[in-house]
C-alpha cells in the first residue's frame with residue numbers, strides 16, 4: 414500500500430485523553446462507531462473515554478457493557494472507570510477489568526453524577542495510588558456552582574453569559590488546589606481536565622514544584638475562543654467549564670508555552686442539534702464535538718507560528734502516552750512503537766463544517782472557521798483507518814483496548830514512602 418507523502422509530515426497519531434462517546438446510554442448523541450470514525454478522520458489514533466454514560470462506568474458490569482459497544486471502534490481506546498462515593502469498593506475490580514485510569518467528577522456536569530465528598534475522594538485516591546493508575550478530575554467546586562446558579566436563576570438570568578457567571582475561575586481553582594493536596598497526601602497520580610482559567614495555573618505550578626505527579630490539559634476552545642463569542646454563538650458555546658475572558662486565554666497560551674499545561678485534549682462532548690440550540694442557556698446541554706476538529710484547528714496555530722510542531726506533538730501524543738503508561742508503545746516513533754501514524758499536509762486549507770463531521774452530535778462553535786493544515790492519512794497499528802481524507806470503513810472494529818494490547822506496560826505505583834501521609838507517620842514513630 415504505497416502512499417505519496419512527499420511534502421508532508423509523518424507524526425505519531427494524536428492521543429486524546431478526554432472524549433465522551435455516550436455509548437451505552439445516550440446513543441442519539443454519539444456511538445463508538447461514529448465517535449471513533451470522527452477520531453480516525455481527525456488524525457487521532459487513541460482516545461480515552463469518559464464514564465458519564467448510562468450506566469456510568471462505575472462497576473465491572475457497566476465496564477463490560479461499554480467494552481461491548483467499543484467493539485465497533487476504528488481507533489484504539491482507553492476507558493476511564495468512575496471514581497465515586499458509591500463505588501469505592503469496585504475500583505480494584507475495575508482495574509482488573511481493564512480500565513486505563515479513573516475519572517472523578519468534583520463538580521456537576523452532563524450526566525449529573527454526584528460529586529463525592531472530599532473524604533471519599535481521599536479514600537479513592539488512596540486505593541488507586543497503590544496501583545499507579547492516573548485519576549482525571551473534573552475540577553470544579555459543586556457547592557459554589559450550585560449556590561451561584563440558583564441565585565442567577567432566581568434573578569431571571571438565562572442569557573448565554575449567565576453560564577459564565579455561574580462558574581467564575583474560583584470554582585475551578587478551589588478544586589484544583591484541593592485535588593493537588595489530596596494527591597500530595599496519598600501519592601496518587603492525577604490529571605486536571607479542561608483547564609480554562611489563568612487562576613488554576615498557580616496551584617498547578619505550585620503542586621508540580623512540590624513534586625506532585627500532576628498533569629493538566631486545556632482544550633482548543635479555551636485557546637481559540639473567548640467571552641466575546643457568546644454574543645454570536647449563544648447557547649451553542651455552553652461548555653463546562655465555560656470559555657472565559659481573553660485575559661484567561663492569554664495566560665493559558667503562556668502556560669502551554671512554559672509547560673505548565675502538559676496536554677491538549679478535546680473534551681469531545683457531542684449533543685444533538687436540538688440539545689445545543691435552545692434559547693435558555695440553562696436547558697442547553699454543555700459541551701460540543703471536538704475529536705475531528707482539534708488537529709486542523711491547532712495545526713493552523715502551528716502554521717501561524719504560535720506553537721512549534723514538536724510542542725504540538727508532545728502535547729497531543731507524547732505527554733498523554735507517558736501520563737497513562739502507554740509510552741513507548743504509543744506517543745512515539747521508536748523501535749517497538751505501534752505504527753499509530755498520522756500524515757499531515759500543512760498546506761491543506763479547509764473550513765470546519767458540522768455537516769462533514771462523522772460525529773453524530775456535530776454542532777460546534779467552530780463551524781465556519783478556516784483552517785490550514787490537516788491530517789490526510791491515519792494509521793492505527795499499521796492499518797489505514799483514514800486514507801486520502803476518507804474513512805476506511807472496513808477498519809471498523811480494528812480498535813483495541815490499550816490495557817489489553819499485548820505487552821502494554823502497566824503503570825508502576827509511585828514510592829508511597831515519600832508521600833506526605835507516610836512522612837507524617839514515620840515522624841510519629
Ligand code: NCD
Nearest residue numbers: 433522523652653682699700
Ligand atoms: C461534558 C459532557 O457533555 O459529557 N460536557 C462539558 O460541558 N464539558 C462533561 C464534562 O466534561 O464536564
Ligand code: ZN
Nearest residue numbers: 522551606653
Ligand atoms: Zn468535565
Ligand code: ZN
Nearest residue numbers: 431463680682
Ligand atoms: Zn469532558
